[in-house]
Amino acid sequence: MIAASKHHLELLTACIIYGTVGIFMESLSNMSVGSIIFYRVLFGLSAILCYLAITGNLSQLTLKSKKKYLLLLGILYVSQMFSYYSAIRYLGASSAVLLLYTDPIYLTFLAPVLLGEKNTEKTILALFLGLAGVFYVTRPEGGFEQIAFGSSYLKGVIFGLVGGLFSSGVIISVRYLRNEYNGLTQLVWQSVISLFFLSPFAASTPVNVVAENLYTLVLFGVMITGVGAVFYIRGVAGVSAITGSVLTLLEPVSCIFFDYTVLGSPVHSGMLIGCFFILAAAVVISLDNSILLRKLLFGDRIMSSKKVPFWKKELLRPQGK
DSSP states (O other), X not given: OHHHHHHHHHHHHHHHHHTTHHHHHHHOOSOOHHHHHHHHHHHHHHHHHHHHHHTTOGGGGOOOSOHHHHHHHHHHHHHHHHHHHHHHHHHOHHHHHHHHTTHHHHHHHHHHHHTOOOOOHHHHHHHHHHHHHXXXXXXXXXXXXXXXXXXXXXXXXXXXXXXXXXHHHHHHHHHHHTTTSOHHHHHHHHHHHHHHHHXXXXXXXXXXXXXXXXXXXXXHIIIIIXXXXXXXXXXXXXXXXXXXXXXXXXXXXXXXXXXXXXXXXXXXXXXXXXHHHHHHHHHHHHTTTOHHHHHHHHTTOOOOOOOOOHHHHOOOOOSOO
């Protein structure tokens, strides 16, 4: 019981840390999104390598099979981060994180194609819940007619939705690689690959700009990629898939809380309604294998026991966001 509570606390702590992303982004000035991600990953990776060295686990970083899928994971990971952080720049952290949580919508379409699985009534329900959530989150207070073509708002929405698409790819890749590489090993290698692709952004950033933001960048990297990721992975390892999936929903709630209380960003009614629908979609997917949810949705008509694809069993967030 004590051990389980410890893992719950670790996972909740990680989600609260992830929720501070908007504060860090607001504190950084005169830096491109690519440059911010590069230094965040660089300092976070350094912290993780120190952690592995202290615990004597550097040997787990040895490359095995499926190397090309590790490369794919790295590409999807950096694409997700770039889209997500760009959405934060245009929309704010609250709307961006909710759009990132639209990955169940994409998984509903991708699973039949990539995994050969048919959608069930519950995945269709999650799809409609997610789409309703996106409608409310992306709808300005004055209505969609207020969105001008090429506006910052529209760019933010596009980046957010694309981030959700890449997030679904990361989830599929992480689960495919789990038998060869554990969570920290995947995180280290996807970070290394990310640094390679992001290095041009870092090279184009003046040294004095990096120096001005150095303290924030170090703290950003150590907290999000370092401490947050370690707590996340340790927490996920000690709880059930369903419990982990539900607990990670604290992240967008935490992000909205910090965005409102610390940064003073407005939270409109549409965002709260959209938050409800999107998180409800994530819960439906996460609890896909739950007998209780089956009874709530379908009464006594329990579905036949077909093989459930991994993305339905464990809808967990990508490590080290």
